Amino acid sequence: MTITGNVHRVSVDLSKPLAQEPQTGHNRWHPSIPPIVRAAPGDRVVLQTRDALDGQITSNSTVQDVGRVNLNVVHPLTGPVFIEGAEAGDLLEVRIVDIEPASFGFTVQIPGFGFLRDEFPEPFIVRWRIADGYAESADLPGVRIPGAPFPGTIGLAPSKEDLARITAREQALIARGGFALGPSADDAVPADPGIASEALRTVPPRETAGNLDIKQLSKGVRLAIPVSDRGALFSIGDAHFAQGDGECCGTAIEMAATFHLEFEVHKGVAAERKIRDVQFARDDYYVAPELAAPRRFHATTGLSVSREGQNASEDATLAARNALLNMIDYLGYERGFSRQQAYALCSVAVDLKLSELVDVPNFVVSAFLPLDIFV
Numbered sequence: 386m387t388i389t390g391n392v393h394r395v396s397v398d399l400s401k402p403l404a405q406e407p408q409t410g411h412n413r414w415h416p417s418i419p420p421i422v423r424a425a426p427g428d429r430v431v432l433q434t435r436d437a438l439d440g441q442i443t444s445n446s447t448v449q450d451v452g453r454v455n456l457n458v459v460h461p462l463t464g465p466v467f468i469e470g471a472e473a474g475d476l477l478e479v480r481i482v483d484i485e486p487a488s489f490g491f492t493v494q495i496p497g498f499g500f501l502r503d504e505f506p507e508p509f510i511v512r513w514r515i516a517d518g519y520a521e522s523a524d525l526p527g528v529r530i531p532g533a534p535f536p537g538t539i540g541l542a543p544s545k546e547d548l549a550r551i552t553a554r555e556q557a558l559i560a561r562g563g564f565a566l567g568p569s570a571d572d573a574v575p576a577d578p579g580i581a582s583e584a585l586r587t588v589p590p591r592e593t594a595g596n597l598d599i600k601q602l603s604k605g606v607r608l609a610i611p612v613s614d615r616g617a618l619f620s621i622g623d624a625h626f627a628q629g630d631g632e633c634c635g636t637a638i639e640m641a642a643t644f645h646l647e648f649e650v651h652k653g654v655a656a657e658r659k660i661r662d663v664q665f666a667r668d669d670y671y672v673a674p675e676l677a678a679p680r681r682f683h684a685t686t687g688l689s690v691s692r693e694g695q696n697a698s699e700d701a702t703l704a705a706r707n708a709l710l711n712m713i714d715y716l717g718y719e720r721g722f723s724r725q726q727a728y729a730l731c732s733v734a735v736d737l738k739l740s741e742l743v744d745v746p747n748f749v750v751s752a753f754l755p756l757d758i759f760v
Contacts (some may be wrong), residue, residue, distance in 0.1 A: 390428035395421060395463055399641055402439045403461035403574050410463045410622070412439070412574045413584030414595065416542045416614045420467035423616075426649050429482070433643045434622040435461040437537060437636070442491045444512055451493045451508035457572035460538045460587045460596065464620025468648050471617035473544060474656030479608040479619065483645040484534040488515050490626045490640040492729045499635035501709060501728065509725040513626070513638050520626055520638050520733075525726055529760045530627045530733055533672040534642060535603040537623035537632075538587060540594030544614040551591060552583065565589070594663045598637070600628045601671045609664045611655035619648070631737035633709055634728050679755035683719075685711035686740070688747045696746055704750040705737055712752040720759070734758055 397409045411418050424430050436442070439458040442450065471477055494509040496502075513520040513530075520530045543551060555565045566586040573581035590597045594610045602608060610617075621644055628637030654660065670677050687707025689700040697703050709731055716727035731752070740749040 390425055392429045392431065393422045393424050394431040396433045397435060397463065399435060399440065402458065403435060404458075404572070407574050407576070410461055410574070410620065411465070412458055412461050412572075412587060413581065414540075414542055414587060415580045415584035416545055416548060416618065417580050418465055418542065418575060418618070420465045420616065420618060423467045423469065424648065425469040427647065430466055430646045430648070431643060432463040432466075432621055432646065434463045434624055434641060436641050437623040437639050442493060442510070442639075444489050446491070446510060446512070448508050448510055451495060451510050454493070454495055455572065456495070456498070457569065460623040461574070462538060462587065462620040462622035465542060465618035466620070467616035468619060468650060469616075471612050471650045472615050473612055474653050475612040476651040476654040476660060477541065477610045477612050477617045477619070478649040478651060479539065479610065480647040480649070481536075481602065481604055481606050481608070481644065482647055484604050484624070485643040486515055486532060486534045486624070486626050487641040489513065490515050490520055490638040492634070492636050492638055492733055494634050494636075494725060494728065500631070500633040501706065504710070505634070505725060505728055507725070509729060511729050515626055515638075515640065525722075525730060527760055528730065528758055530638065530758055531672070531676055532626045533600060533603050533676070534624060534626050535600055536621050536644060537598050537625050537637065538596045539602065539608065539621045540597075540619070541610050541612060542614055542618035542620075543585065543591070543593055547592070547613045548583070548585065551585060592661055596623065597663065598625075598628065598632050599665070600625070600630060601667070602665060603671045605669055606665055606667045606671070609660070611660050611662075621646070627733050629731060629733055629735040629737070631705070631735070632732055633735075633737070634732035636732060638733050675757075676755065679753070679757060681756040682753050683715065683756060684751050684753045685715055687711060687750045687752070690747065698746045699742070699748055701739065701742070701748045701750060704748045708737060708750045708752040709735075712754060716754075
């Protein structure tokens with residue numbers, strides 16, 4: 386592909402955590418974080434990224450290490466990139482031109498984290514070797530996961546106005562008994578108290594993107610993000626080598642990576658069309674067709690009915706839980722995996738799909754397991 390503008394590169398020292406190289410990135414969202422690169426539309430921007438847990442997990446890590454993981458440092462992002470000409474109300478098109486994966490990845494189950502955290506209170510680890518487009522691990526024997534690298538976290542900083550609005554709504558959710566993470570200066574980068582005390586955590590996705598965990602955002606995608614502040618202030622990180630739709634245990638095959646990116650600014654489009662959330666498009670398969678729609682699969686389903694027999698009304702969350710629990714049971718009986726191995730495998734390879742949302746009171750969620758991953 387021809388590069389029409391300049392090339393900007395940011396490298397990181399993967400032997401150091403972000404706090405020792407704060408000039409390369411951040412782990413909170415805030416409009417006052419200074420950009421590390423300024424790029425014009427048409428420039429190529431090459432950003433190296435740390436893994437989601439900022440180097441805490443290595444090929445020598447143990448289950449005990451997982452139990453000691455510090456979640457305050459999630460997610461170390463490389464950026465921000467100031468995009469010349471971008472203003473509030475514009476739509477920023479991000480093109481992922483290429484992704485270079487690392488040679489090591491991991492999947493972990495962290496106590497208190499993940500979709501089925503109540504069912505899986507103990508730590509667990511899978512250490513992956515990544516080579517030739519596949520990931521394999523002695524911790525999940527007989528499995529070979531084809532890679533489709535993508536950024537788990539990719540997005541823009543909120544404006545000061547949006548920062549205040551988002552903070553207020555998330556605090557209101559916490560006050561109602563909901564589960565959200567308020568601002569915390571603990572281990573924040575940058576550590577400047579004026580930023581760290583009010584910056585947003587990177588865990589949830591929001592209107593300016595963030596921790597989307599959409600596996601179709603692989604090489605070749607065009608991601609459109611509404612711009613909230615001048616310069617857009619783009620950042621990226623949390624690379625995944627492979628993931629099932631849902632990332633149920635809270636981690637995919639996590640890794641460091643290098644992203645090659647280009648940008649285009651569509652002036653006023655977000656404001657004119659009232660685009661509030663991200664959109665994305667592509668012109669080719671995000672993976673080989675037989676992987677996008679596996680030729681051979683086994684699927685389990687779940688309904689809006691608890692295992693104790695209580696019927697909920699139009700509850701997709703309960704249906705998804707049941708589909709996953711049924712798949713975990715299947716992987717134990719048919720493949721001999723432990724429950725934690727099965728849960729990890731679901732997170733990196735099983736796709737959750739909303740099969741129907743109209744037949745009250747029961748929604749149907751299906752969990753699809755591609756059978757060609759078994760060797």
